[in-house]
Amino acid sequence: MKLSYKLYPFQVNSENQKSIGDIIILHGLFGSSKNWVTVGKYLSNFGSVYTLDQRNHGESPHTNEHSIKLMSEDLEEFLSDHQIKEPILLGHSMGGLVAMYFDFTHPGFLKELIIQDIAPRSYPFAYDKEIQAMSFPLDGFSSRNGIDAEMAKYLPDTFIRQFLQMSLERMDSGEYRWKLNVAGLNQARRVFEDVFSEIVSSKTKTLFLIGGNSEYISKDDLDLIEKKFSNLLIKTIPGGGHYIHFTHQKEYLEILREDLSLIS
Structure with a gap:
């Protein structure tokens, strides 16, 4: 499926500044690229940023088929069409599940994986x-x-x-x-069920951004994350919930700045 997207080109602020590569952002359930304008503009100081509308969201096509696997395939098609290699992939909630699934099924493809407030497990459709x-x-x-x-x-x-x-x-x-x-x-009420097998794991450089008061991440989830990802950094924003990119934007962007500044 051909996805709609918004591009924020790399902003060169100094002569010696170089892009760290392309950054892809995947929104959560009921969201769209419109939710990521501020973050997209900010991250364009590091590289070109693509904020995607996943299937059945935003300006992208509608279909009766909706699953994490299919959204991962949509992402693969987008990356191929735009000839993007070794991207940094940031996913929130449903987008985070898609990002993790893509990473697990494409080992070694991503430069970095950034996951916001979701764990690699099944979730109920509580909406x-x-x-x-x-x-x-x-x-x-x-x-x-x-x-x-x-x-x-x-x-x-x-x-x-x-x-x-x-x-x-x-x-x-x-x-x-x-x-x-x-x-x-x-x-598509089973969209968040049985996505990940017990044996999958990742060696990709991975950052988890978690809200300290989030209902989506438990202590058991933190243990699971540590088992699944061997090259892992977890950052928790105290007092934050599921939408820390909006409610705690200053702290959120500062964590991303520190993390992306280390990438050459």
Whole structure:
């Protein structure tokens, strides 16, 4: 599948500055490249940055098939089409699962793997409220405020509603639509199950960025991560949750700066 993407070209700030290579960013479930504008612009100080819309998200095509394996194959096709070799791959949540799967199935291909707040294991599809908040008909709504008020009946969390509404588009007709394939994602409820085998492991240079208060990472997950990745650095942002690239952006970018500054 041909994925939509946003490119942030390498920003040369000094004569002696060299690119560390291409950086690919994979968003999480219900996200898109729009969630990564600030991070993408910042990382372009190190190399050219591609923020991808994964299948059924953003401007990329919709399909009834949605799995970590297929998204990894989409990524492989993108890298081949753009002749990108030895990229740095950053993945958040669902994007992190795709990134780890790609690394496990393409040993030695990545220059570095950066995973945000997800572990290489199965996760339940615990997003009924999000699906319900995007499943009512949008006919007759003339404003985002009206849609938000209706969404709040299903999803009280204002932050998550605002996150979802980054995929809400007003068409030329004045009507609204979801760029997300809501029905397709609702049918893919096993997308996070049985992705990784017990025997896979990685020697790739790997950085895990974890929110200190995240519900997605347990102590057992930390033990699992240490077993799976032999060239590993784990950084925890105190007080952070699942969206530390947004809620704790200063600390998040500083960790990335320190890490990428060591790459030649």
